[in-house]
Amino acid sequence: MKNYITLLKENDLKATIQRTSILKSIDQAGHINIDAIYEDVKELHPTISLATVYKNIISMKTNHVIIEVPMNGEKAKYELKKEEHIHLICQKCGKIKDTKITKQIQQALIVDNFKLNHSQINLYGVCSSCQER
Amino acid sequence: MKNYITLLKENDLKATIQRTSILKSIDQAGHINIDAIYEDVKELHPTISLATVYKNIISMKTNHVIIEVPMNGEKAKYELKKEEHIHLICQKCGKIKDTKITKQIQQALIVDNFKLNHSQINLYGVCSSCQER
DNA sequence: ATAATTGCAAATTTTTTGCAGGTTC
């Protein structure tokens, strides 16, 4: 559990209850889309409006508090900003697990004449628990 | 230049002018979003409707003729189905270049207990021609 | 006190749907 207030202030955003609630929802879920965040936050804050969620997702994305993860065929999900990592996306249960970008992967991804800034790696397959069934 | 008619029939879709035009547009562009496809196809086929483009993108995606490439912050782009590859996305000019997934990369991406079906790798950075400026 | 943020309602944009007529195989 992070200190969402500090996180917001460090990134030049006011710490409103709406924002901290959204961050808490994202943090708990790991990866979650706008509608699910809205439903989630409404539990504690029934008066929040979807427009506010949209506005805050935009501002927190702009200020690098959260990261947008575009999804194949569905709505984008959001995660807290953290070190770059790989997404293991299970095609059975839909869960997304993070895994580290190893030195080996970093090495392998060096491409001639391309100045790499940031990489986005999604691996689709079947996670360990779904394989057992 | 591929034979779009055969490509469609092989994948259980009727070869209409609308579909072959959409495929031609995608093939020429490499990676292109729905609106740009629509504008493109309208040049030759002024009567095509946007709804038809949407419907065909869905059917051709379902039947594995094309692939959707979700984009960060913008609308998804589409490409013809081909071997798995990496996208090098230039943050200056916006162009997307494809590059091969090497044996080395394949090796590096093996993760414990995850049965990998397909990988999606987008590398964001600056392409060679934009670096020269 | 100031500037930013909220919630609402309305506007806009994006995507999907139903259906009559036309096309492909």
Next chain:
DNA sequence: GAACCTGCAAAAAATTTGCAATTAT
């Protein structure tokens, strides 16, 4: 000729906007 596909208009879904009231610093 059967099944599928198109284009239109309308519907539905997703996102953005304007604004008065409220809140954070």
